[in-house]
Amino acid sequence: MAESATLHDRLTEIWSDPPNIYGKLATIDHKKIGKRYIVTAIAFLLIAGLEAVLMRIQLIGPNVDFLSAEAYNQIMTMHGTTMIFWYAAPILSGFANYLVPMLIGARDMAFPRLNAFTYWTFLFSGVLLYISPLLGSAPRGGWFAYVPFTNDFYSPTIGMDFFAFSLMLLTVSTTAGAINLIATIFRLRAPGMSVDRMPLFLWSTSTTQFVIVFSLPALTAALVLLELDRLWGFHFYDSGAAGDPLLWLQLFWFFGHPWVYIIFLPATGMISMVLPVFCRRPIVGYTWVALATVLTGLVGFGVWVHHMFTTGLPQVSMGFFSGASMTISIFTTIQVFAWVATIWTGRPVLKAPMLFALGFIILIVIGGLSGVMTAVIPFDWQLHDTYFVVGHIHFVLIGANVFPVFAALYYWLPKMTGRIMNERLARWNFGLMFTGMLVGFFTMHITGFLGMPRRIFTYSAASGWTVANFITTVGAGIFVIGVLIGIFNFFYSRKYGLPAGNNPWNADTLEWSSTSPPPIYGVERIPTVASRHPLWDEHKEEDDPENRRVLDDGKQTLATTGVDAHDGFVARMPGETVVPLVTGLALFGLCLALLFKLLWLALGFAVATAIAIAYWMWPKDKELIA
Amino acid sequence: MSVVPGSMQDVYPPTTRPHERGRGIWGMWLFIGTEAMLFALLFFAYFYLMASRTQWPLEKDPSYSYALILLAILLTSSFVASWAERGIKEHGNLGRLNVGLGLTLLLGIAFLGVQYIEYQHKLKELLPTDHAYGSVFYTITSLHLAHVIVGMLMLTFVFARGLAGHFNKERHLAVKNAVLYWHFVDVVWIFIVSIIYLSPHFYGGN
Numbered sequence: 002m003a004e005s006a007t008l009h010d011r012l013t014e015i016w017s018d019p020p021n022i023y024g025k026l027a028t029i030d031h032k033k034i035g036k037r038y039i040v041t042a043i044a045f046l047l048i049a050g051l052e053a054v055l056m057r058i059q060l061i062g063p064n065v066d067f068l069s070a071e072a073y074n075q076i077m078t079m080h081g082t083t084m085i086f087w088y089a090a091p092i093l094s095g096f097a098n099y100l101v102p103m104l105i106g107a108r109d110m111a112f113p114r115l116n117a118f119t120y121w122t123f124l125f126s127g128v129l130l131y132i133s134p135l136l137g138s139a140p141r142g143g144w145f146a147y148v149p150f151t152n153d154f155y156s157p158t159i160g161m162d163f164f165a166f167s168l169m170l171l172t173v174s175t176t177a178g179a180i181n182l183i184a185t186i187f188r189l190r191a192p193g194m195s196v197d198r199m200p201l202f203l204w205s206t207s208t209t210q211f212v213i214v215f216s217l218p219a220l221t222a223a224l225v226l227l228e229l230d231r232l233w234g235f236h237f238y239d240s241g242a243a244g245d246p247l248l249w250l251q252l253f254w255f256f257g258h259p260w261v262y263i264i265f266l267p268a269t270g271m272i273s274m275v276l277p278v279f280c281r282r283p284i285v286g287y288t289w290v291a292l293a294t295v296l297t298g299l300v301g302f303g304v305w306v307h308h309m310f311t312t313g314l315p316q317v318s319m320g321f322f323s324g325a326s327m328t329i330s331i332f333t334t335i336q337v338f339a340w341v342a343t344i345w346t347g348r349p350v351l352k353a354p355m356l357f358a359l360g361f362i363i364l365i366v367i368g369g370l371s372g373v374m375t376a377v378i379p380f381d382w383q384l385h386d387t388y389f390v391v392g393h394i395h396f397v398l399i400g401a402n403v404f405p406v407f408a409a410l411y412y413w414l415p416k417m418t419g420r421i422m423n424e425r426l427a428r429w430n431f432g433l434m435f436t437g438m439l440v441g442f443f444t445m446h447i448t449g450f451l452g453m454p455r456r457i458f459t460y461s462a463a464s465g466w467t468v469a470n471f472i473t474t475v476g477a478g479i480f481v482i483g484v485l486i487g488i489f490n491f492f493y494s495r496k497y498g499l500p501a502g503n504n505p506w507n508a509d510t511l512e513w514s515s516t517s518p519p520p521i522y523g524v525e526r527i528p529t530v531a532s533r534h535p536l537w538d539e540h541k542e543e544d545d546p547e548n549r550r551v552l553d554d555g556k557q558t559l560a561t562t563g564v565d566a567h568d569g570f571v572a573r574m575p576g577e578t579v580v581p582l583v584t585g586l587a588l589f590g591l592c593l594a595l596l597f598k599l600l601w602l603a604l605g606f607a608v609a610t611a612i613a614i615a616y617w618m619w620p621k622d623k624e625l626i627a
Numbered sequence: 628m629s630v631v632p633g634s635m636q637d638v639y640p641p642t643t644r645p646h647e648r649g650r651g652i653w654g655m656w657l658f659i660g661t662e663a664m665l666f667a668l669l670f671f672a673y674f675y676l677m678a679s680r681t682q683w684p685l686e687k688d689p690s691y692s693y694a695l696i697l698l699a700i701l702l703t704s705s706f707v708a709s710w711a712e713r714g715i716k717e718h719g720n721l722g723r724l725n726v727g728l729g730l731t732l733l734l735g736i737a738f739l740g741v742q743y744i745e746y747q748h749k750l751k752e753l754l755p756t757d758h759a760y761g762s763v764f765y766t767i768t769s770l771h772l773a774h775v776i777v778g779m780l781m782l783t784f785v786f787a788r789g790l791a792g793h794f795n796k797e798r799h800l801a802v803k804n805a806v807l808y809w810h811f812v813d814v815v816w817i818f819i820v821s822i823i824y825l826s827p828h829f830y831g832g833n
Contacts (some may be wrong), residue, residue, distance in 0.1 A: 218665035235762035560647035568645035
């Protein structure tokens with residue numbers, strides 16, 4: 002043990018950040034960045050939740066005079082945009098940041114400085130978005146911002162420009178993060194963790210990151226063309242000058258529907274991790290679940306036109322996309338059957354993470370079915386732009402993102418904080434959220450059948466929508482109380498919870514082999530992996546008398562081959578630095594300057610960005626030259 | 628005894644363990660992948676706008692003489708860059724690398740100059756604010772121009788590191804990545820020349 006203690010001290014000294022403000026700003030530790038991601042994303046969840054509450058108060062009865070039409074439009078846009086772009090995906094990035102290196106037995110991400118850059122640009126893009134309401138004009142075109150409503154003629158306010166530029170900055174962040182996660186998952190897995198032994202969270206996360214790399218450029222393109230139209234008088238979306246507003250829809254949904262899977266697939270991966278642990282058995286149909294994940298990602302690129310069935314497209318095209326949209330439900334169904342079979346053949350333990358996993362399965366089946374309904378063209382024509390679609394999107398986004406995220410928080414926060422969550426509060430948290438969903442958001446489907454269009458700020462008593470809207474507001478209120486109890490539980494248990502120990506759930510994957518919270522360097526010796534369940538199997542870590550797997554000659558981790566995870570290479574890791582933060586600030590300045598059409602200032606920030614990147618890439622140490 | 632995956636035989640002892648260089652290549656290929664997708668989608672926009680028109684381009688077909696000169700410059704620069712890279716990769720010849728990268732940069736500057744002249748002529752007959760064709764023409768070509776500039780910044784960075792004597796036969800990942808990106812910029816121009824400049828002359832646009 003004495004030797005182990007000195008090893009611990011040596012590694013701690015190598016990997017620690019300076020214990021001051023500089024150390025906090027310069028840290029590139031994936032665990033700290035992951036936690037910051039999660040906290041920031043939850044802050045955005047609360048802000049967007051507050052916006053939802055304001056909307057539900059406005060809609061509680063007919064002709065309520067709480068918000069003006071313009072205020073309602075702005076709040077509705079901010080709610081959707083914040084939830085979809087600044088909460089749903091970033092919270093999954095946060096978990097991926099924290100967990101992926103630990104799941105694969107690595108000490109950090111493949112590009113730790115890029116990881117810090119990813120977080121800072123995510124934060125700055127959110128700040129950029131929320132500057133606009135402070136200037137008195139938030140974006141007002143809804144989260145998918147259809148032209149011509151969002152062009153400079155119908156939406157001349159600067160809020161739309163903030164929307165576009167903050168999303169472009171977020172795109173840079175998300176793409177950089179995706180590249181980083183792919184390189185991490187395919188280069189830094191512990192020896193022996195071949196792809197068929199990867200935890201399912203890694204399958205879903207890597208699939209998602211490939212989807213990000215190839216779908217996000219469509220959002221960038223759509224936004225660049227929009228801003229060229231708005232700020233510099235180009236005519237991409239202007240049907241009066243040979244442009245076409247439908248081009249926005251094509252580009253936006255070519256990105257937008259894969260994005261649905263970007264915020265859904267990692268969450269299914271989380272469930273595939275949590276569920277088997279609480280059923281006390283390996284997941285049923287590992288290979289099927291992994292393949293279904295990859296196929297969902299692939300086919301997700303071929304369904305975007307189902308958002309455009311009412312735009313007058315040719316029949317053949319609509320038939321193809323309708324078919325593809327129904328096909329994709331097969332892959333989710335495979336996963337659902339695998340989860341149900343795992344519960345059926347296991348011995349379920351109804352702890353908080355399991356409750357949220359069960360809630361997720363029920364909600365995703367309902368949300369998935371209403372999705373198949375809208376994939377059917379005649380049905381879609383009837384329900385397009387009604388509250389049915391609002392109900393569907395909330396079932397899939399809350400059911401398939403918020404519930405798995407809460408399951409993941411209850412499951413992994415003990416690892417991050419070293420304390421178990423309070424179970425009694427967890428039950429209230431789950432019960433209220435689940436009830437709120439079924440009362441409030443299920444009713445939205447019925448409101449849609451009654452003909453209420455989405456995005457209207459009020460309605461008349463004669464419409465017959467009063468009762469349904471009242472029930473939805475009550476349900477949303479119950480849901481919000483449930484979420485707040487959950488947030489309270491996290492703070493409460495962080496202080497007063499029972500100590501978690503290394504592996505409170507007796508789970509099977511590598512992140513549970515370390516202490517809770519884990520040491521700064523992650524693992525003392527890079528583990529070797531002999532099965533899908535490294536902590537459940539008979540494989541014992543052999544002695545390591547020659548210290549082959551210690552790697553304490555500077556900041557190092559072990560790299561292996563992409564598929565089989567053979568052959569150890571030494572991967573040297575950089576030290577802490579504020580350059581990613583400076584680069585992020587320069588890009589933030591660049592966006593602001595372009596937004597106000599200050600071209601010389603923009604050039605200055607572009608040069609600053611280039612200098613920062615050059616300084617970043619220049620090796621400080623000859624040893625680091627690759 | 629055979630090598631069991633995940634066993635000790637799988638890990639080289641530290642003294643003989645090679646250093647890892649794969650991450651950077653993964654990063655660059657994925658970056659190129661996402662950039663290629665961006666151009667693919669802009670070409671999609673070009674064809675999408677074209678599909679609803681009987682006449683496209685909306686005025687006369689673009690003249691391609693400058694575009695072909697630019698293509699010749701870029702193709703030559705790609706060969707020169709490869710020659711430089713092979714110098715360090717196969718022979719560890721730092722001098723050949725530096726000369727080759729310098730020449731590539733000069734060809735890049737020539738590209739910027741010729742495109743400046745082309746824009747001078749083009750802007751007299753077509754403005755990006757005229758109509759959607761003007762918008763898409765200038766957006767695609769100037770986005771490519773921005774990529775040429777970024778590629779040149781990468782090459783300048785690698786050139787500076789070459790002058791600082793950073794590279795040898797084993798360690799030259801930055802060279803590999805920058806040259807790879809430069810090839811990508813080159814390939815995009817081949818697509819632009821084919822789609823924007825040449826194809827209207829074949830399908831009888833005007």
